[in-house]
Amino acid sequence: MKKRFYILLLFTCFFSVPTLWAQQKATPKAGEGISTFLLRHNRSPKKYYDDFVELNQKKLGKNKVLKMGVSYIIPPVKKSTASSTSVKATSENNTSSNNTNSDTALQSAKAAKIGVIKNEPLFGKALANVKVTSNRLAGACFYVVSGHGGPDPGAIGRVGRHELHEDEYAYDIALRLARNLMEEGAEVRIIIQDAKDGIRDDPYLSNSKRETCMGAPIPLNQVQRLQQRCSKINTLYQKDRKNYKYCRAIFIHVDSRSKGKQTDVFFYHTLQKPESKRLANNMKDMFEAKYDKHQPNRGFSGTVGGRNLYVLSHTTPASVFVELGNIQNTFDQRRLVMSSNRQALSKWLMEGFLKDYKAKK
Template structure:
């Protein structure tokens, strides 16, 4: 009987203790960016009310395509992830809500030319399957769960990949949208127009040959939000590699995509 009374008293004391406060998420702080860049300032409200689902290609057990650069391997998933992080940071700075579907707890935004490969990437904390269909379905499911709970009127998914073709084939960034997606087409065309304008300004004699087209891709067909899919270059080509290995060029890609998204968001209002 004494033991029972003691347990009752102990339980009552525990119930009377104040609840341990939950650790609040720091405002304007995203640890995925790395310690140096985790904090950011919201500099405008141009994307306030918009929500984005950002997906870098491959990851985990699958590095994607691999190129050779000055005796080093370039892995698609690492460069796509770095560009996605940079893009997400620019969107956050403009007041948007951003979901990073593929995440690496250690690799933040990096400025090195050669980004070391790892298998740490997860799909929002869950291990990424090796099987291709399972891997793609996992990220589609993650996007769709978020999509159906998010209250924003403007919701967009952005997929970033790096292509692999013969070494001598130079390509400009090109863009896909889902079959019959009116707003996906509009966004893809808007990003292309922004890229063309930037190339015309910075390299007026070069031209820009990136294309926009419908594509029957798994992730475009299986995700609920309006989506665009970017192939940022040929990882085998020496000229296209400059788009990847130069950190300022990775940042420029993120900046230009952001400018196009801002313009598209204005059209939706």
């Protein structure tokens, strides 16, 4: 009798597991929206957003805002998605069974497939779908990091009654750069994220403290904040290095100096990695060429320097630190508040990466 009881108990536990998994719950972190919450739990917002809203309709705040301390149901993984992924992987492995570097080849081929539409909700609804138009950066992976964020706005400039927060402008340019890189066939990891902002064309970007480090709250303590983003990059890199032949990180900032000091874009590299110095020089050379073309009588005074900044020395992949200008200076502010200028900056940064990637090859 006792034996039959244990067998029955075993079967009950076995068949209860899927039910419990289907009702997996979690509470949001500070600053998280639905898309970021889903991403943190390995659910694509594109596939699971509506399911999440349906499951948690009564618990959501106004405009579908997540409430702190509330436990939300995570949509169960769709079986069709898992099976189709398995079938696709099997098919790809069969076609490349004789290739000793099949994983790398598959990743590169996927990145290089011209015409593929990738979806990135962080870009905003209008720009979320990204069409791959080139394979020039196929086989490359980038970690794009905008400076500060969350409780730290960074440097603050002023134009009339408007405050210009460094983290908002650095983030907008970071998103534009990420999208440009994706169009060229690259894989991109956006480290600092705001689930609501997206790419914005407004001259004066609204300020918030929603930014997270890929879903995790950003600490106020400076060392902890920098350590957090470096650790995230290094963890991703340990896997990415096996699949991509070129991995680079970029840290995007806006400088703050005296109001009368106009500066061009300048670059820092770590003293420990030759690849970091080469990247910074290639970035600078690209900007110099662009200024010679578009403003031939102005010249370009941007510089390259070696510094052991925390994020440069604690990040495993080669990286570059970019200062986009002086947020206090009237002329440099035009570089930030005009969306066309922000787009140009992001495009030139992408072309700097392209120049460096070609040199590496």
